[in-house]
Amino acid sequence: MKPFQIVVCGGIVPDPLQTLEPISSPTGPALKNELMLPAVLDPWAGHALYEAANLAKKIPGSKVYLVALGPKAKLQQVMMTVGQKAPFELVAIDGPGGGFTDAHETAAALAAAILAIPGYDKSSLLLFGGWESATRGAGATLQIVGEMLGVTDQFQGVDRITVRDDGSFDVLERVESGHHQVATCAGAPAVLGWATGDLGEPRNDPQVGMANMRAIMPALQKAKPVKVGADGLSYLKVELPKQQRQTRIEKDMNADQIAAEIFEWISK
Amino acid sequence: MHHGEPQEPEIERPSLEVDIACVGFGPAMGGFLTTLARKLVNEDGSNVVESSAMPGMPPQVICYERADDLGFGVSGVVTRARGIRQSFPDLNAADIPMATAVTNEKVLYLLDPVGASRRSAALRIADKLIKNFKFLSKTELNAVELPYTPEFLNKHDGLLLSIGQFNQWVGSQLLGSGSVQIWPGMPVDKALIKGHDVVGVRLVDQGVDKTGNPDASFMAGMDIKAALTVVADGPVGPVGRQLDDHFGMPHDHHVRDWAIGMKAVVDLPAHVNLEPGTVFHTFGYPEPEIFGFMYVHPDRVATIGIFVPSWFDSPVRTSYRYLQHFMMHPYFWRYLEGGTLRSWGAKSLQESGKRGEPFLAGNGYARIGEGSGSTNVLTGSGVDEAWTTGTLLAEGVIDLLKDKLPFTRENLNKAYVDRRRQSWVEREGRIAEHARDGFQHGVVSGLIGMGLAGLTNGAIALRAEPAPPHARIQSPEKYFAGKLTHPEIERIREQCLADNANFHDALMDRCGWPAIPYDGKLLVTHQDALLVGGKVQAPAGYADHVVFVQPEICKQCGSRTCVSICSGQAITEGEDGTPKFDREKCVHCGACLWNCSQEIARNKTNIEFRAGAGGLHSAEN
Numbered sequence: 001m002k003p004f005q006i007v008v009c010g011g012i013v014p015d016p017l018q019t020l021e022p023i024s025s026p027t028g029p030a031l032k033n034e035l036m037l038p039a040v041l042d043p044w045a046g047h048a049l050y051e052a053a054n055l056a057k058k059i060p061g062s063k064v065y066l067v068a069l070g071p072k073a074k075l076q077q078v079m080m081t082v083g084q085k086a087p088f089e090l091v092a093i094d095g096p097g098g099g100f101t102d103a104h105e106t107a108a109a110l111a112a113a114i115l116a117i118p119g120y121d122k123s124s125l126l127l128f129g130g131w132e133s134a135t136r137g138a139g140a141t142l143q144i145v146g147e148m149l150g151v152t153d154q155f156q157g158v159d160r161i162t163v164r165d166d167g168s169f170d171v172l173e174r175v176e177s178g179h180h181q182v183a184t185c186a187g188a189p190a191v192l193g194w195a196t197g198d199l200g201e202p203r204n205d206p207q208v209g210m211a212n213m214r215a216i217m218p219a220l221q222k223a224k225p226v227k228v229g230a231d232g233l234s235y236l237k238v239e240l241p242k243q244q245r246q247t248r249i250e251k252d253m254n255a256d257q258i259a260a261e262i263f264e265w266i267s268k
Numbered sequence: 269m270h271h272g273e274p275q276e277p278e279i280e281r282p283s284l285e286v287d288i289a290c291v292g293f294g295p296a297m298g299g300f301l302t303t304l305a306r307k308l309v310n311e312d313g314s315n316v317v318e319s320s321a322m323p324g325m326p327p328q329v330i331c332y333e334r335a336d337d338l339g340f341g342v343s344g345v346v347t348r349a350r351g352i353r354q355s356f357p358d359l360n361a362a363d364i365p366m367a368t369a370v371t372n373e374k375v376l377y378l379l380d381p382v383g384a385s386r387r388s389a390a391l392r393i394a395d396k397l398i399k400n401f402k403f404l405s406k407t408e409l410n411a412v413e414l415p416y417t418p419e420f421l422n423k424h425d426g427l428l429l430s431i432g433q434f435n436q437w438v439g440s441q442l443l444g445s446g447s448v449q450i451w452p453g454m455p456v457d458k459a460l461i462k463g464h465d466v467v468g469v470r471l472v473d474q475g476v477d478k479t480g481n482p483d484a485s486f487m488a489g490m491d492i493k494a495a496l497t498v499v500a501d502g503p504v505g506p507v508g509r510q511l512d513d514h515f516g517m518p519h520d521h522h523v524r525d526w527a528i529g530m531k532a533v534v535d536l537p538a539h540v541n542l543e544p545g546t547v548f549h550t551f552g553y554p555e556p557e558i559f560g561f562m563y564v565h566p567d568r569v570a571t572i573g574i575f576v577p578s579w580f581d582s583p584v585r586t587s588y589r590y591l592q593h594f595m596m597h598p599y600f601w602r603y604l605e606g607g608t609l610r611s612w613g614a615k616s617l618q619e620s621g622k623r624g625e626p627f628l629a630g631n632g633y634a635r636i637g638e639g640s641g642s643t644n645v646l647t648g649s650g651v652d653e654a655w656t657t658g659t660l661l662a663e664g665v666i667d668l669l670k671d672k673l674p675f676t677r678e679n680l681n682k683a684y685v686d687r688r689r690q691s692w693v694e695r696e697g698r699i700a701e702h703a704r705d706g707f708q709h710g711v712v713s714g715l716i717g718m719g720l721a722g723l724t725n726g727a728i729a730l731r732a733e734p735a736p737p738h739a740r741i742q743s744p745e746k747y748f749a750g751k752l753t754h755p756e757i758e759r760i761r762e763q764c765l766a767d768n769a770n771f772h773d774a775l776m777d778r779c780g781w782p783a784i785p786y787d788g789k790l791l792v793t794h795q796d797a798l799l800v801g802g803k804v805q806a807p808a809g810y811a812d813h814v815v816f817v818q819p820e821i822c823k824q825c826g827s828r829t830c831v832s833i834c835s836g837q838a839i840t841e842g843e844d845g846t847p848k849f850d851r852e853k854c855v856h857c858g859a860c861l862w863n864c865s866q867e868i869a870r871n872k873t874n875i876e877f878r879a880g881a882g883g884l885h886s887a888e889n
Contacts, residue, residue, distance in 0.1 A: 015337075017803040017885040019610070036365040036433060038337045038887045073440045080443065081337065081453055203474040203487045203809065204453050206284060210330075217446045 001167055003061030004188055005121055006052040008088070009110050009129040009142055010045025012070040012078050012097060014038070016134065028235050039074045039097070041082045044130025048194040050202055051161070052128050053086030059163065067113050069093040069106060072223050079216050084209040085202045090216045091117060092223035101229030107144035109226045114149060122149065124188050131157045131174075131193035146191035154191040155183060160198060281470070281488045285321040288665070289469050289494035290331035291456045292501035293338055295431065295651045296637025297331060298438040299658025300498060302355055304329065305447035307666045317669045320495060327669065329448040330492065332471065334455040334501075334856070334881065336805060339435035341855060341884035343529055343615045344571045346370060346547050346563055347649060348426040350692070351656030364437045366430035366565045366888060371545030373424055375417050378553035378560075379410040381598055384780035385555055386582075390712050410553075411599040420647050420722035421549065428545060428563045430533075430571075431651060432887040453807075455879040457489050459497060459507050459633065461514055466633035468493040469507065472810065472879050478851075480811035496675040498661065500637040500654075503618035504858025506879045508639035512626050521626070522871075524578070524734040525619035525645070525704065526862045530587040530612075530835060531573025532595070533801070533888055534790060537606035540568065548600075549648075554593040555580065556711040562600060569610070572600065576833075577619065578737040578862055579707050579714075582747050583827035584772045585863065587614065587835060588794045592784045595791075608789045611801025611886045614835035614857040619704065620734070621645035622697040628688065629680035636661050642693055646700030646722055653693045660687045699726030706730035738873050741865040743826045744775060752778060765841070772832035794837050798853060802886025804836060806852040813880025814839065814860055819846040821866045821874050830875060833863040856883040 014020060014037040021032040031037070041049070049066060056062040065088060068075055072094040079090060091113050095101075114120065114127075127149065129142035146154050157174030164170075167187040174195050175181045250258070288304075290297055308316055308326055315326040322328055335341055344366070353359055361367040379395055380387065387395065398412055417424075442448055457472040469492050475485035501507050503526070512523075536542070542564045550560040557580035562572040574594050576587050595604055618624055618638050625641025628634065636642070636657040643650035664683030665675075673679045688694055699721065706717025709732065717730035744757050752760075752775075760778060764771040777783070784791055798804055816822050823845035830839050831847055838853035839860055864873035 015802075015885055017805060019801055033365070033888070036888055038340070038436070038885065073444070076443045077338065077436070077440060080449075080451060084451060084453070200485070201807075203485065204451075205487070206332075206451065206454065206471060206490050206492070207282060209451055210284065210449075213449055217443075220444075221446070 001059055001163075001165055002124055003059055003063070004055065004126045005063060005065070005124045006056055006126045006128055007065045007067055007114055007117070008045065008049045008052050009067050009127070009145060010049060011042045011068060011133070012039040012074055013042050013134040015040050016043070028233065034097075039070075039078050041068075041078055042130055042134050044132050044134065044194065046082075046201070047197045047199070048128040048130055048192075049082070049086055049088065050199045051194055051197045052126075053088065053202070054199055055126075055161065055163070056087075064088040065091055065114075065117060067091040067093070067110055069095045069109055069226070069228065070097040071095070072220055075223070076220050079212075079220070083212040083216055084204040084206065087208055087211060090212075090219040092219050093226055094223040095226040095228045102233055103140045103144055105228045107141050107148055109228055110141070110145045111148035113224075114145070122151070122189050125149070125151065125190075126188055127151060127191045129191075129193055131195045142191060142193050149189070151189040151191050153185050153189070154193070155185070156193040157195045158192045158197070159195050161192065279488045281491050283491040283493055285493045286330045287319050287321050287327040287494060288329045288496045288498060289492045290329065290498045290500065291469060291507045292499070292505055292637075293331050293333040293435065293439065293450055293452070294500060294502060294637060294654065295435070296500040296640075296642070296654035296658040297498070298435060298442075299351065299355060299655035300500070300636060300662045301329070301331060301442050301448045301450070301658070302438060303659040303662035304665060305442055305445045307662070308447050316666070326447065331448065331450040332454040332456050332469070332492075333450060333452045334879065335883050336453045336807075336881075336885060337887065338439035338450060338452055339432035339887045340452075340802065341432075341613055341615075341886060343531065343613065344428070344430045344432075344533070344563065345651045346423045346426055346428050346561075347652045348423050349429075349652055351652045351659060352427075355655070355659060361427055364429065365433045366428075366569065367434065368428050368544045368566050370423050370426045370428060370547055371543050373417050373422065373547040374549070375414040375421065376548055376550045376599060377412040377414065378550050378597055378599060379407075379412075380553055381410040382593070382780065382782055384776075384782075385553055386779075387556055388710060388712065391552075391556055409599045409602070410597065417549075418719070418722055423547065423649075428547065428565060429651070430565070430888050436887055453881065455810075455881050456501070456507055457879045458510050459499070460491060460493070465631040466497045466511070469497055472881065475809045476811050478812045483809070485809060495632065496665065497633045499633060499635050499639065500658065501639060503638050504616050504861050504877055505639055506877070508626070508635065511630075511633065511635070515627055515630060517626055521623055521641075522734075523618055523620045523624040524736045525624070526578040526737060527575040527617045527619050528585070528587050528614055528833060528835065528857060528859045529573060529575050529617050530591050530614040531571055532591065532612045533610040534570050534572060534604060535608040535610050536568045536570050536603060538568075540603050540607075542570070542603060551715070553597055554590045555582070558590060558594070560594050562603075570603070570607075572604070575617065577707070579734075579740060581740050581742050583741055583744055583829045583832060583865075584747075584775050585829060585833045586770075586772045586776065587833065588797065589773065589776060589781070589784065592791060593781065596784075604790060609792060609797065609800050611888055612797045613802075613884050613886055614855055614859070616858040616862070617650070618643060619645055622701040628685045630677045632675055634661050634680050634684055642697065644693075644696055644700045646703035646718060646726075647696070653697070656691065656693050657688060660684060660691060660693075663687060701726065702729035702731050705732040705734065708732040708734055736871065737862045738865050738867050741827055741829050741863070745826070748775070748779070771828065771841070798836055801888070802884050804853055804855060804883065805885050806854070806882040810851075810881040811878070812849055812851055813856075813878040814849045814851075814854065815876040815878065816846055816849070817874050817876055818868055819844075821868060822846040825866055827865045829863045829865055830860045833859045835859060851880070851882065854880070854883065856880065
């Protein structure tokens with residue numbers, strides 16, 4: 001079977017365990033103290049990366065690339081954790097990490113970086129990424145990257161891919177009402193936007209980390225700076241999911257009353 | 269989890285050869301790696317020396333850090349930053365989030381505004397005098413501002429730092445250098461010891477259940493073989509303690525003095541205009557034994573916290589509640605009321621200082637940082653000292669590498685330990701060595717002892733041999749004798765068991781401590797604090813790191829200090845009388861290690877604190 005070139009697009013986001021507070025900054029919407037917050041690989045992209053590594057392991061000769069756009073220093077920090085999880089070659093792009101960037105411009109930067117990968121071969125390309133994103137992007141970036149690369153077979157909400165010996169594959173996709181559908185694709189190239197997949201987070205493997213490290217640091221040093229969404233954008237409206245946390249001490253309510261109040265609160 | 273010694277089944281383990289294996293990334297390791305990384309490369313970019321583990325490559329220097337990211341779950345400080353500034357002569361505090369220069373410093377004696385504090389007769393007389401001589405004090409605020417800060421406490425030329433942010437800043441530069449590798453989320457289980465030599469470290473097993481037994485995704489911890497192992501895993505790190513056990517301690521040295529430091533990072537209300545760089549040191553409240561502080565960072569952010577020492581004999585060491593009472597002291601509440609809790613954390617401090625210094629080097633290993641006894645217990649300074657020990661080791665290591673000399677005990681003693689003996693860390697550590705001994709007999713004698721040691725450069729001190737913490741912890745019946753009767757304590761204990769309520773909180777209530785008026789913003793429940801800021805993470809597939817060795821002994825224990833001290837309420841009363849441990853709440857402060865009152869062997873209590881993964885995801889403490 002012809003090996004795949006699996007390119008995973010993944011941004012970085014503030015560690016979801018942090019308290020996130022939206023603010024307006026001179027350059028547009030931002031999160032309070034965002035530079036101080038530790039970052040992680042976008043969890044949706046993380047699923048895609050682990051699925052990519054799992055697939056590459058099964059099909060000899062396949063290779064995984066992680067194309068990531070973000071501030072170089074933060075990318076570096078995140079790679080020390082992600083680099084222990086799965087073997088990949090990093091393609092780093094030094095750009096803003098705010099997430100409130102124009103999907104088209106972001107996609108253009110990612111597509112350009114993918115086209116510049118030495119030995120890029122569209123005919124064996126599987127473009128992976130998150131179906132959703134925690135980067136505060138519009139959720140359309142992966143699709144646009146695929147379009148820019150001329151890849152028209154696109155699947156979103158993917159939970160499983162089963163590859164046949166001839167390179168064709170079945171895709172388990174999420175559809176409305178909590179159901180899945182199975183689509184069959186003749187083979188690469190294709191875009192797969194992953195939902196959660198069905199793999200757990202891999203263990204931290206020091207050997208994988210050491211092997212990745214040899215390419216990660218040079219990739220970071222070579223990271224090309226891009227201006228994504230920095231000029232000419234104005235934000236008409238930005239909405240972030242608000243952290244809704246209310247603490248109240250109630251000593252005289254029974255469980256039913258508490259449940260009723262929580263139900264009413266959620267229903268608002 | 270209740271079980272004894274872990275089984276050591278024969279497992280084929282992967283291994284990796286490196287040149288220098290490093291354990292723990294804190295200020296000491298920051299100093300070591302910063303100095304080393306700069307000296308491994310010549311000006312023309314060529315390598316100063318070649319790797320022995322990977323010929324043709326530069327020396328392979330790998331650091332493993334337990335926490336999930338660099339700078340997680342550590343503390344904030346005020347420091348003179350002498351060693352740090354020597355490493356970064358052009359350091360601009362504005363480059364490091366939350367950092368700022370110290371602008372003014374005050375020492376406060378806090379009176380008890382609620383009447384629940386347990387004060388000695390001497391303190392009660394002092395309090396009365398202060399209240400009678402109103403011109404001396406801000407009596408409306410129940411505080412006395414000392415007219416001057418003793419020189420030995422002074423940090424006037426120093427920096428306020430969030431160590432989390434500082435570590436991230438240092439780590440970012442180190443990773444950018446490409447000379448060293450730092451891997452977070454990778455706890456080191458133990459040192460690999462062959463005879464008298466340390467030959468590397470073993471990483472923890474992954475894919476195991478709570479008790480350490482392999483499950484379906486088992487991955488044996490890798491053996492990292494190294495010519496030199498640098499141990500900087502702090503005061504409660506398992507590798508440092510393993511070396512203490514295996515190689516013993518120098519004559520008359522021991523680690524018996526501890527404290528838990530607990531703090532909150534607070535967004536101050538808009539009307540508060542405290543100058544960034546303002547530092548308050550306090551003593552006297554909430555209990556005379558508990559010291560406190562407040563630091564003002566830029567952008568109207570403050571850090572406020574307390575230290576609960578091991579010589580505070582009360583079994584009721586509920587640090588979180590004491591922290592809230594401290595925040596509500598009128599002197600600070602005027603600044604804090606209306607503020608918002610941003611994050612929170614806790615950490616054990618090794619307070620034995622120089623007296624707790626282990627063998628600093630041996631065949632194949634060297635010790636740096638707090639676990640190497642570098643903290644100055646007179647000046648209350650540890651970060652700068654730890655950093656400096658790291659730089660001293662790095663200079664020695666470079667000399668040995670250049671001279672192609674092996675990392676033997678003899679060579680490390682010459683290259684590192686001799687350097688350390690000549691340093692200001694050693695000189696000032698000796699002055700401080702007995703400065704806190706007086707606290708063994710009480711607060712007043714402790715303060716006098718500190719004053720004498722500070723004012724005479726250590727020539728005079730109230731010397732005493734510290735008792736191990738487990739020998740000092742008293743039962744509630746003994747500690748509250750005269751205030752509460754035995755039957756009353758027993759009734760409270762039974763009622764709490766029946767109601768699944770906190771015994772220690774109930775004792776504090778009974779002693780007159782008022783209930784905390786939770787506001788959901790700054791004054792939140794202990795469990796809510798775990799969800800503010802960074803939150804606690806406990807990745808699956810790792811064994812419990814807190815172990816009650818002999819559960820039947822726990823059942824006999826009346827003090828339950830491990831429950832009251834636990835910073836995250838991760839240790840709670842168990843139904844069968846043995847405490848329960850919940851890894852998903854553990855902030856890895858390590859206080860349980862030195863708060864068990866049950867000695868099961870010489871210098872060994874019934875709680876083991878092993879290598880563990882996860883912890884607080886806060887980087888701004």
